[in-house]
Amino acid sequence: MVLEKLSLEGKVAIVTGGGSGLGKAMCLAMARAGADVVAAARRVELIEETAAEVRELGRRALAIPTDVTDSRQVNQMVERALSELGRIDILVNNAGIVRGDVPRPIWDISDDDWRLGIDTNLSGAFYCSRAVAPHLVAQKSGKVINVASGWGLRGGRHNYMYCCAKGGVIQLTRSLALSLAGDNVQVNAIAPGLFATAALETPEMREFFAERGRFIPVGRIGSPDEIGPLAVFLASSASDYITAEVFIIDGGGLAGGYAPTGYAPVIPIKED
Amino acid sequence: MEEFNLQGKVAIVTGDGRAWSKHIALALAEAGADVVLAARNQKGIEETAQEVRQLGRRAMAIPTDVTKSTEIQKMVERAIAEFAKIDILVNGAELQFAKPFLEVSEEEWKRVIETNLTSVFLCSKAVGKHMMEQKKGRIINIASGLALRGVANSAAYCASMGGILQFTKALALEWARENIRVNSIGPGWFSEEGVSEEEGQKDPLLRYIPLKRRGRPADIGSLVVYLASDASEYVTGQIFVVDGGLIAHA
Numbered sequence: 001m002v003l004e005k006l007s008l009e010g011k012v013a014i015v016t017g018g019g020s021g022l023g024k025a026m027c028l029a030m031a032r033a034g035a036d037v038v039a040a041a042r043r044v045e046l047i048e049e050t051a052a053e054v055r056e057l058g059r060r061a062l063a064i065p066t067d068v069t070d071s072r073q074v075n076q077m078v079e080r081a082l083s084e085l086g087r088i089d090i091l092v093n094n095a096g097i098v099r100g101d102v103p104r105p106i107w108d109i110s111d112d113d114w115r116l117g118i119d120t121n122l123s124g125a126f127y128c129s130r131a132v133a134p135h136l137v138a139q140k141s142g143k144v145i146n147v148a149s150g151w152g153l154r155g156g157r158h159n160y161m162y163c164c165a166k167g168g169v170i171q172l173t174r175s176l177a178l179s180l181a182g183d184n185v186q187v188n189a190i191a192p193g194l195f196a197t198a199a200l201e202t203p204e205m206r207e208f209f210a211e212r213g214r215f216i217p218v219g220r221i222g223s224p225d226e227i228g229p230l231a232v233f234l235a236s237s238a239s240d241y242i243t244a245e246v247f248i249i250d251g252g253g254l255a256g257g258y259a260p261t262g263y264a265p266v267i268p269i270k271e272d
Numbered sequence: 273m274e275e276f277n278l279q280g281k282v283a284i285v286t287g288d289g290r291a292w293s294k295h296i297a298l299a300l301a302e303a304g305a306d307v308v309l310a311a312r313n314q315k316g317i318e319e320t321a322q323e324v325r326q327l328g329r330r331a332m333a334i335p336t337d338v339t340k341s342t343e344i345q346k347m348v349e350r351a352i353a354e355f356a357k358i359d360i361l362v363n364g365a366e367l368q369f370a371k372p373f374l375e376v377s378e379e380e381w382k383r384v385i386e387t388n389l390t391s392v393f394l395c396s397k398a399v400g401k402h403m404m405e406q407k408k409g410r411i412i413n414i415a416s417g418l419a420l421r422g423v424a425n426s427a428a429y430c431a432s433m434g435g436i437l438q439f440t441k442a443l444a445l446e447w448a449r450e451n452i453r454v455n456s457i458g459p460g461w462f463s464e465e466g467v468s469e470e471e472g473q474k475d476p477l478l479r480y481i482p483l484k485r486r487g488r489p490a491d492i493g494s495l496v497v498y499l500a501s502d503a504s505e506y507v508t509g510q511i512f513v514v515d516g517g518l519i520a521h522a
Contacts, residue, residue, distance in 0.1 A: 002302040002494050006273050033273055174520035181482030181517050193506075217448035222506045229275045229503030238494035241487050244520030248510045252448045255441040255509020264446065 005238040009034035012085045013235060014078070016068050016128055017095035019046025021197030022147065022227050026092055027054060027061075029228025030235060036060040038081045038088075041095060042067050060085060068095045068124030069116070071131075078131040087139070090235045091132045093125035093169070094147040103158035117161020122168040129176055137183040143235045144180075144187040146173045150250050152191060154257065166191075170246055177244030186243040188234050193250025195222040215261050217252030275503035279304035282355040283500065284348070286338045286395055287364030287414070288313035292462070292489035294320045296362055296414075298327070299493025300500060305360065306330040308351040310344075310395075312337050330355065338365045338391040341398070348398045357406060360500045361399040363392045363436075364414045370425040381428050388432035392439060396454075400443075403452045410500050413440050413456040414492075417515045420458065421522050433458075437511050444509030453508040455499050460515020462487040482517030 013030045017023035018039030024046075027037045031054040039047040039054070039061065047063035054061035062084055066077040081088055097120045125146055136142025151159060152166030170189055177187035194216065196209060213220040230249055233239055248254050283300045287293040288311035297307045301324040309317035309324075309331065317333035324331035332354055336347040351358060367387035369380065392413055403409025418426065419433040437456055444454040461477050463486045478484060491514055498504050499512070513519050 002299045002497050003273070003276055005494055006276060029273075177517050178482050178521050182484060184483075186483075217445050218451075218506065218508060219449050226506040229273055229498070229501075230507075232273055233494070233498050233503070238498075241483060241485075241491035241516050242495070242512075242514050243483060243517040245513050247507075247512060249504075249507045251506050252444050252508040256445045261445075 002238070006232055006236045007034050008090070008232065008236055011035045011089035011235070012038065012081070012087050013090035013092060014038040014040060014081055014088060014128070014132065015092040015094055016040045016066070016124065018050050019043050022192060022195060022224050023092070023094040024050050025224035025228050026094065026231040028057070029225070029232050030090070031057045031059040031061070033232045033236070034059070035090065035235070036085055038062045038064060038077075038085065040064045040066040040068070040077050068128060069119040071127040074124070074127040075131050078128070082135065088132055088135050089141065090143045090145070091128060092145045092147065092231065092235075093128050095124050096121045096147065098162060105158060106160060109160060114161055118165050121162065121165030122172070125169055125172055129172070133176070133180060133185070136185045137180060140184045142185040144176060144185065145231060145234050146187070146189040148173070148189040148191045148246065150191055150193050150248065150254055153246075153248075153254060173246065174244045181243055186239065188239070188242060188244065189246045190227065190230055190234070191246050191248045191250065191254075192227060193222060193248075193253045195224055195227070197224060216250070217256055217261055220251065222249065222251060273503065276497055276501045277304050278360075278497065278501055281305045281359040281500070282308070282351070282357055283360035283362060284308045284310060284351060284358055284395075284399060285362045285364055286310045286336070286391065287366055288316045292414075292459075292492050293362075293364040294323075295489030295493050296364060296496050297324060299490070299497050300360065300362075301327045301329040301331070303497045303501070304329070305500070306355055308332045308334060308347075308355070310334050310336040310338060310347050311365065338395055339386045341394050344394050344398045348402070352402065358399050358402050359408070360410045360412070361395060362412045362414065362496060362500075363395055365391045366414065369429050370423070372425055373427050376428055384428040385432050385435070388429070389435040389439070392436055396443065400447070400452065404447070404450055407451050409452040411443070411452065411454045412496055412499050413454070415440070415456045415458050415511060417458045417460045417513055417519050419456070419511060420513070420519060440511065441509045448508055453499070453504065455504070455507060455509070456511045457492060457495055457499070458511050458513040458515070459492060460487055460513065460518045462489070480518065481515070482521065485516065487514060487516060
């Protein structure tokens, strides 16, 4: 039955950036679907909280403090997840930073800024995939879900590290998918539009982003719990024939973009 | 997952040309929806309706030529008279066609465009009117990976599929604030029913598909359920390709 295919019972998922925002929402959605969850991120108090909420749902959970830009820490995290939970079935590469709180012209971006942006958003996904892939290949089943962004598909003014890294995440998705296809491992990306995440928790930011919702076709920004079902779908056997694909969840943003949202011309056919 | 549940929803599924309109109907029914089947092939849709009923859901089979607006209008009216509303429309009618371009007649071109593309326009218009009134609805257009890539001998087919994709995007934007979501699915190479295992092994396309098998109708069903359900509330104007990884290296 179609709904039973969505069950993640008995599976173990690693979610990087699992302490907040979309990452936390995906941890909880996958736990509700039956998975045990490893939340990995730098801020230990946040992933501890996610782990506690996963346990309240009756699933096992581990909070492993990890800086995904450090491949040694990534490898250790994966080792620990394996030794404590016995297996890994799902990897969600979600850790990322927006960086550029102040958008800067290219000549004002330092090497360090560039590296941090690329390392966190792209290299982190590569390191985690490299550490987990052998286990998925060995068990001849697994799912990798990379969180990209609409910015991986379109350009942004003064937006370098994020656009380049997220575009890279999409290409990582495709190449990894093609490479692991023969071993029954599916690799897909989710490209979220604008979502209300932890970075937006101040009232001013909330107001700012609510206002931004006016520019999105459906009229609002996304809520993190809306990404959960998509992550579950891509983590489950319901999507076994889908690989190397980018799932855009953006309230219609990328369908348009050639004219301002709401632009709806009326042009009758002129008879000669 | 509660968000995927379609209990209490009514879906119309069009198309009998592809085996999977049946599987789409059954997937929707398994997720809880009542289903209206609309296609010319009366026997086929009656059989599917029977299978839907066996799942404990209501079903209607309404013989319909989805290239004819008057027939579509009557079908929609009957569906609403019986089930009171329509929440989901799956446009699944398809005419497969391939031929060297200079041999394609104007008649053939028109039939391909009408069956594959005009039917989407006509059905979306007839059903969309009701969705606008209830300020909620889901339209799912079954296109093809050939909405995005080309294949020789397939100019008419590719044009019709590319047309469905652009139709999807434009209508999604127009109805985004009416709470109607419009998306499409792009299947890759799928199995025809009745192909034996042995014949399948000789398939020259297999080597080319990363997951090393053709798709099966059930591979589409779960995605249709996702796009038909509240789980995809923030998704609109998109195509989702289900092709075993083909398009990533195409």
